[in-house]
Every structure is written in structure tokens, then in C-alpha cells.
Amino acid sequence: MTDDQGYWDTGATGNPHIDTPNMDGLAKAGVQLKRYYAAPVCAPTRAGVMTGRYYLRTGLYNTRFGGDTMGKDEVTVAQLLKQAGYRTGMFGKWHLGKYPGYQPQERGFDEFFGHYHGHIERYEFPDQVYHNGKPVEARGYVSDLFTDASIDFIEATAKGGADPFFCALMYNAPHSPWLLDTSHFDQPEGDKLLEKYLKRGLPMREARIYALVDRVDLNIGRLLKKLDELGLAENTLVVFTSDNGGVSKFFKAGLKSNKASVYEGGVRAPCFVRWPGVIPAGSVIEGQTSHVDWLPTFCELAGVDVPADRTIDGKSLVPLLKAGKGATHHEYVYHTWDRYFPNPDKRWSISDQRWKLLCQVGDEGTPSPSNWKLFDLEADPGEETDLKRDHQEIVERLRGEFERWFGDATEGITYAPIRIPVGEPGEGAVEIAPSWAKWEGDHINYTFDGYDWDTIDGWKSPGEKATWKLNVIEPGRYAVTLSYGCRPLDAGGVLRVSAGSSMLEHTVNATITADQFERFSAGEIDLEKGEVELTAEVVSAPGRELMRLNGIALKRLK
Ligand SMILES: [Ca+2]
Structure with a gap:
């Protein structure tokens, strides 16, 4: 299996320009x-x-x-x-x-x-x-x-x-x-x-x-x-x-x-x-x-x-x-595909051997039946001519079947990130990814520049925070390592990392620029067994932002 290779990207499917x-x-x-x-x-x-x-x-x-x-x-x-x-x-x-x-x-x-x-x-x-x-x-x-x-x-x-x-x-x-x-x-x-x-x-x-x-x-x-x-x-x-x-x-x-x-x-x-x-x-x-x-x-x-x-x-x-x-x-x-949550209205399709009904609206678009399109794939594989008005009974049959399928496929499932397992036996430090957090605050922001470079940044007002859901398998004391960038002008702020009643405060160090991440040992916290919320929160930030947080690592102490 290749990744993002289109139907058309082989000689066998008719592409005269590529050698496969x-x-x-x-x-x-x-x-x-x-x-x-x-x-x-x-x-x-x-x-x-x-x-x-x-x-x-x-x-x-x-x-x-x-x-x-x-x-x-x-x-x-x-x-x-x-x-x-x-x-x-x-x-x-x-x-x-x-x-x-x-x-x-x-x-x-x-x-x-x-x-x-x-x-x-x-x-x-x-x-x-x-x-x-x-x-x-x-x-x-x-x-x-x-x-x-x-x-x-x-x-x-x-x-x-x-x-x-x-x-x-x-x-x-x-x-x-x-x-x-x-x-x-x-x-x-x-x-x-x-x-x-x-x-x-x-x-x-x-x-x-x-x-x-x-x-x-x-x-x-x-x-x-x-x-x-x-x-x-x-x-x-x-x-x-x-x-x-x-x-x-x-x-x-x-x-x-x-x-x-x-x-x-x-x-x-x-x-x-x-x-x-x-x-x-x-x-x-x-x-x-x-x-x-x-x-x-x-x-x-x-x-x-x-x-x-x-x-x-x-x-x-x-x-x-x-x-x-x-x-x-x-x-x-x-x-069906939506970036953030399963959605039966925004971007969906159903096809039988001949007909295809779809709705394709961008992130700003409003899904509605007026955006639905019906195509005859036998006569029109390029999906150019919308035949919705001429075949209302086919539209209803296909939409009805799609709704039945969507309801069945999603029934009883809560769509949310899994709790991050912490303290699995035999495991080293667990990397807590910034992208898995829920964040709250007026300036806090999430920036995706690639998996190695995803960061929580912008946060500067006290109380702005990011929260992760953990599943602690082995309770105990954990060493906390932070990976971040902080431009020298912004250094000296304080980040609080907490889980339940246990917490630590870390004074943010300068790195060479905000985009150069370094790892700093931040101290230790206690994690109780089971479902735990881990929070990283601004206590104070003297500069433009507290830091660009690139990761938290938790390692159980013996
Ligand atoms: Ca792909």
C-alpha cells in the first residue's frame, strides 16, 4: 500500500507521463x-x-x-x-x-x-x-x-x-x-x-x-x-x-x-x-x-x-x-470525512453500481440539501452533471440508506482521544503530545508544523491552560520533563503542571529562539491510579507568550 498515490498515478490506469x-x-x-x-x-x-x-x-x-x-x-x-x-x-x-x-x-x-x-x-x-x-x-x-x-x-x-x-x-x-x-x-x-x-x-x-x-x-x-x-x-x-x-x-x-x-x-x-x-x-x-x-x-x-x-x-x-x-x-x-468529529451532513457520499449521491462542502460552507449532488457514474465518471432534480426518488433512496448506515456505524461510540496510558510495565518515559490536549484561554493556540514540531503557544494570561486525559496504570511519583522553546525576551514566566492535588511550578528558561526546543527537567508530581487529568497552566508570563510547549515526558521513579 502506498500513501496518497491517486487512482491516476500509474501507467496501468492510463497515465502516460509516469513510469510504474x-x-x-x-x-x-x-x-x-x-x-x-x-x-x-x-x-x-x-x-x-x-x-x-x-x-x-x-x-x-x-x-x-x-x-x-x-x-x-x-x-x-x-x-x-x-x-x-x-x-x-x-x-x-x-x-x-x-x-x-x-x-x-x-x-x-x-x-x-x-x-x-x-x-x-x-x-x-x-x-x-x-x-x-x-x-x-x-x-x-x-x-x-x-x-x-x-x-x-x-x-x-x-x-x-x-x-x-x-x-x-x-x-x-x-x-x-x-x-x-x-x-x-x-x-x-x-x-x-x-x-x-x-x-x-x-x-x-x-x-x-x-x-x-x-x-x-x-x-x-x-x-x-x-x-x-x-x-x-x-x-x-x-x-x-x-x-x-x-x-x-x-x-x-x-x-x-x-x-x-x-x-x-x-x-x-x-x-x-x-x-x-x-x-x-x-x-x-x-x-x-x-x-x-x-x-x-x-x-x-x-x-x-x-x-x-x-x-x-x-x-x-x-x-x-x-x-x-x-x-x-x-x-x-x-x-464520510470531517476533520474534527463524525458528521453525516458535511462531506459524505453513497454510491451504488450506477448512482452516487454526495455532499462536499469546505470547512466554511454550510451543509444543506441544496448542496447535494447526484451523478450517474456510468455515463459521467467525472461527476460533472448533477442530476438531482430529475431523479428525486433516487436521491431519497440513497440519502435514506446513508443515514441508516451512519446511524448504525456510529451508534453507542464516544469519539474522543483515548486516555494516554502512563506507567505501562517495562516502558520508559511517556511522551505526552501537545496535539492531544484540550486547551482553554484567549491567546492559547495550537500550531501544527509537523509531528515533531507541534506546539502549544501564544498563551500568556494567568489561567490559560491545556489538559490531557491520562490513564495511569502504575500510580506513584513521576519525573516531569518539558520540551519547549522560549525566546530570551519572554523567559522567566511560570508554568504550573498539576494532576489532582499534586503539582509543580517551573520557571521558564530561555532557549536560543522560540523555535529551538530544548528539554528541561521540571520536577516531580504524584499520579494516582486510573483516570487522571494532567494540566499545564500559565501562572505568569512577562513576555509575548509563556513558551512554545513541544512536549511533556513523564517517567516513573522507582
Ligand atoms: Ca494517505
């Missing part, structure tokens, strides 16, 4: 799913892939702010395949929870090497990369590293005996910040690829995205070659797809809009599946299929039952794959 011979080769040797749908954004698709359920059922509702955490009661496809004797590995972007208890190696994967967040800041010598819960100092370019880990995993499994394997290789490319491995004298690959697409007339942004896809394609080629060398190609199902609509705009294959929208360009993804001798080569499936279909598909192939105690939205693709065709599959496919 290995992706195209999978389509040629297998089947192409023409109407395959991801969710509009990253984490929702990943939750659907892992659980076979639409993401709203899993408690996940956002890509940031702690809303990108998949509920602990979910059963993953990796857990199920393990039951069937598979060795399971996950390499690359997870984006379904970063705290202990929510990490891939605790959710059914024997091996995890990758990152928890929606993106990372560095692709060469990547940051924020972990191996089975431990931070890694990674060397090399990110797409190569994740491929290397997958190859090593497959090779070790093959050589270790007869165990079957499930390898989830989930590249973070070509997601922004669109970094190639350039400028190092001994690593010219990225420069060469970029130059190729600039010479083809693409603007810089588009050339970068294509070069990133090209770089993934080269790595897919390495992986497939390894399957050949190990004699595993004939007996391995290979799925290639992406996690939402594309961000590139140079060539769109006639589809409308991009990632994060519910138009086809926001939710259709390329999808090719190869299984030599089983899936007819060069075949095409026209029926609408979904990212929630993988769990039941893989379970059927592995001979393991899907969980019977919950709704599984996905439907096994095995009959379609084996036939290499299928004009129908899901009666309805549903999409």
Missing part, C-alpha cells in the same frame, strides 16, 4: 479493480483494512489530535491470520495508534518496523521510526528501508520453515513532504528521478510526487524479484493499492477532485492483485469494491472465520478474483 512498470506488471499479470474505494484520508482507510469495518465503527475519527487511534477491542486481520498459523509483519506507516497497547506489535504483528504518525519529517535517515516499540536510528532512504525490512522478513520466514506469511508493506510515500534522497554525493537516485520528470515538463511539485511513486515502484520490483528467487511467486497473493485519492494534479484520468474529498478523485485508488495460475491475467473487475474487503478476503483464503460478534462491512473478494470479473459486489459504498 512494476505496478503495471501486477495489473497485467493479475486483475485490476476499476472501482476500488479507499476512504478519503489515511488513518480511516488503514482502520478499514485492518478490521474489515468502516473506520467510524472502530472509534477512530481523525488523522491527528489523538483521534487517529483504533479502539482496543478491534480484531485485526493480522490477529486472525496468526490464528491460522501465519507469521505476520508490518513495515512502514501504521497511523492507528502510537501509545503502548495500540502499537502494531501488540495488535497481531510479530514484527513491526515503521512509524506511528500520518507522516514523518525526514525520508532520508527517517525520524520517528520504531522497531517493535523501540526507537531506531534509521540509515538510508525510507522506501528502501521498509522494502529491505519486508524482504528480510519474507526471506527469514521462508528459510525458517514452512510457515505461511502475511507481509503488510505500507509505504509513507508519496505523502507530503515529498522528499527524495537528493544532494548527497553518493545518493543521486532521487535527483535522477526528479530530473526525469522535470524534463517531461512537469512542474516541481508534480515531478516530486511522480519521482516518489517511481522510487516506490523500483522497490516493488525488488520485492517481486525476491519472491521469484525464493520460489514463492506462484504461491503468493500480491495486492497493490493506495490509501486514499491522489494529491497529484498533472494528470487526473478524468476524475474530479483529490484526497480528502468524497468525489471519485478523493476516494478511488489503484488496485491490482496478482496470483499466478489462480487470478486470470489481465482481467478487470468493474463492480464496486472497498478497502474493508481485505480482511474477509484474506480470512477466506487462510481458512479462518471472520469475527462473528461484530459487524464486518467487508465482503470477500475471492469469487471475483478467481473469476477475474464481476459487474457487482457491494450494493452500496459509503464515505
Whole structure:
């Protein structure tokens, strides 16, 4: 699975400007799913892939702010395949929870090497990369590293005996910040690829995205070659797809809009599946299929039952794959996406095999039935002509079914960040992310400049505060370390950190500039067992702002 690669970003889906011979080769040797749908954004698709359920059922509702955490009661496809004797590995972007208890190696994967967040800041010598819960100092370019880990995993499994394997290789490319491995004298690959697409007339942004896809394609080629060398190609199902609509705009294959929208360009993804001798080569499936279909598909192939105690939205693709065709599959496919909270009115769609009803309003827009649009996808895949006025009965049928589905998918679920687990046995310091706070005050502000650089800033009046919800597993005394920037003119303010009746006060130090973060030991507090609110509050701030708070770390003292 790639990240933000659009339906149109492969040769096999009609793009004449991009070189993706290995992706195209999978389509040629297998089947192409023409109407395959991801969710509009990253984490929702990943939750659907892992659980076979639409993401709203899993408690996940956002890509940031702690809303990108998949509920602990979910059963993953990796857990199920393990039951069937598979060795399971996950390499690359997870984006379904970063705290202990929510990490891939605790959710059914024997091996995890990758990152928890929606993106990372560095692709060469990547940051924020972990191996089975431990931070890694990674060397090399990110797409190569994740491929290397997958190859090593497959090779070790093959050589270790007869165990079957499930390898989830989930590249973070070509997601922004669109970094190639350039400028190092001994690593010219990225420069060469970029130059190729600039010479083809693409603007810089588009050339970068294509070069990133090209770089993934080269790595897919390495992986497939390894399957050949190990004699595993004939007996391995290979799925290639992406996690939402594309961000590139140079060539769109006639589809409308991009990632994060519910138009086809926001939710259709390329999808090719190869299984030599089983899936007819060069075949095409026209029926609408979904990212929630993988769990039941893989379970059927592995001979393991899907969980019977919950709704599984996905439907096994095995009959379609084996036939290499299928004009129908899901009666309805549903999409909804809002940045802050599940919303059935703002940005949503429902499609059957022919008709699609949607509403797509921006953050400032007011959702209302006047914004609804009805398209005939057979005649108008580019969603240009709104037929709402001519087909009121279809509008009512589709909206009624969407409302039924939304009510069912969200019933009984409270959408809020999980309580941050603190004091898990065997764990080091817990990093409390600024983005997970609820903040109050006239000046306090949250700034997202990337996961390493998200900060709470602007706060200056006494009483302005940020609060985090913790779940303290091991009560006791904890050392508090603060990471922040504070321009010298603003230094000398006082921050109070408290939990229940325990608190400490820290006098803010100057750093070289407000954007250079340093870590300072702030003292100790007592945390009681169970549900605890941790608060950071302005006591006094003499300057423009108290500080730019970049993180709080809690470490239990023995
Ligand atoms: Ca994505």
C-alpha cells in the first residue's frame, strides 16, 4: 500500500507521463479493480483494512489530535491470520495508534518496523521510526528501508520453515513532504528521478510526487524479484493499492477532485492483485469494491472465520478474483470525512453500481440539501452533471440508506482521544503530545508544523491552560520533563503542571529562539491510579507568550 498515490498515478490506469512498470506488471499479470474505494484520508482507510469495518465503527475519527487511534477491542486481520498459523509483519506507516497497547506489535504483528504518525519529517535517515516499540536510528532512504525490512522478513520466514506469511508493506510515500534522497554525493537516485520528470515538463511539485511513486515502484520490483528467487511467486497473493485519492494534479484520468474529498478523485485508488495460475491475467473487475474487503478476503483464503460478534462491512473478494470479473459486489459504498468529529451532513457520499449521491462542502460552507449532488457514474465518471432534480426518488433512496448506515456505524461510540496510558510495565518515559490536549484561554493556540514540531503557544494570561486525559496504570511519583522553546525576551514566566492535588511550578528558561526546543527537567508530581487529568497552566508570563510547549515526558521513579 502506498500513501496518497491517486487512482491516476500509474501507467496501468492510463497515465502516460509516469513510469510504474512494476505496478503495471501486477495489473497485467493479475486483475485490476476499476472501482476500488479507499476512504478519503489515511488513518480511516488503514482502520478499514485492518478490521474489515468502516473506520467510524472502530472509534477512530481523525488523522491527528489523538483521534487517529483504533479502539482496543478491534480484531485485526493480522490477529486472525496468526490464528491460522501465519507469521505476520508490518513495515512502514501504521497511523492507528502510537501509545503502548495500540502499537502494531501488540495488535497481531510479530514484527513491526515503521512509524506511528500520518507522516514523518525526514525520508532520508527517517525520524520517528520504531522497531517493535523501540526507537531506531534509521540509515538510508525510507522506501528502501521498509522494502529491505519486508524482504528480510519474507526471506527469514521462508528459510525458517514452512510457515505461511502475511507481509503488510505500507509505504509513507508519496505523502507530503515529498522528499527524495537528493544532494548527497553518493545518493543521486532521487535527483535522477526528479530530473526525469522535470524534463517531461512537469512542474516541481508534480515531478516530486511522480519521482516518489517511481522510487516506490523500483522497490516493488525488488520485492517481486525476491519472491521469484525464493520460489514463492506462484504461491503468493500480491495486492497493490493506495490509501486514499491522489494529491497529484498533472494528470487526473478524468476524475474530479483529490484526497480528502468524497468525489471519485478523493476516494478511488489503484488496485491490482496478482496470483499466478489462480487470478486470470489481465482481467478487470468493474463492480464496486472497498478497502474493508481485505480482511474477509484474506480470512477466506487462510481458512479462518471472520469475527462473528461484530459487524464486518467487508465482503470477500475471492469469487471475483478467481473469476477475474464481476459487474457487482457491494450494493452500496459509503464515505464520510470531517476533520474534527463524525458528521453525516458535511462531506459524505453513497454510491451504488450506477448512482452516487454526495455532499462536499469546505470547512466554511454550510451543509444543506441544496448542496447535494447526484451523478450517474456510468455515463459521467467525472461527476460533472448533477442530476438531482430529475431523479428525486433516487436521491431519497440513497440519502435514506446513508443515514441508516451512519446511524448504525456510529451508534453507542464516544469519539474522543483515548486516555494516554502512563506507567505501562517495562516502558520508559511517556511522551505526552501537545496535539492531544484540550486547551482553554484567549491567546492559547495550537500550531501544527509537523509531528515533531507541534506546539502549544501564544498563551500568556494567568489561567490559560491545556489538559490531557491520562490513564495511569502504575500510580506513584513521576519525573516531569518539558520540551519547549522560549525566546530570551519572554523567559522567566511560570508554568504550573498539576494532576489532582499534586503539582509543580517551573520557571521558564530561555532557549536560543522560540523555535529551538530544548528539554528541561521540571520536577516531580504524584499520579494516582486510573483516570487522571494532567494540566499545564500559565501562572505568569512577562513576555509575548509563556513558551512554545513541544512536549511533556513523564517517567516513573522507582
Ligand atoms: Ca494517505
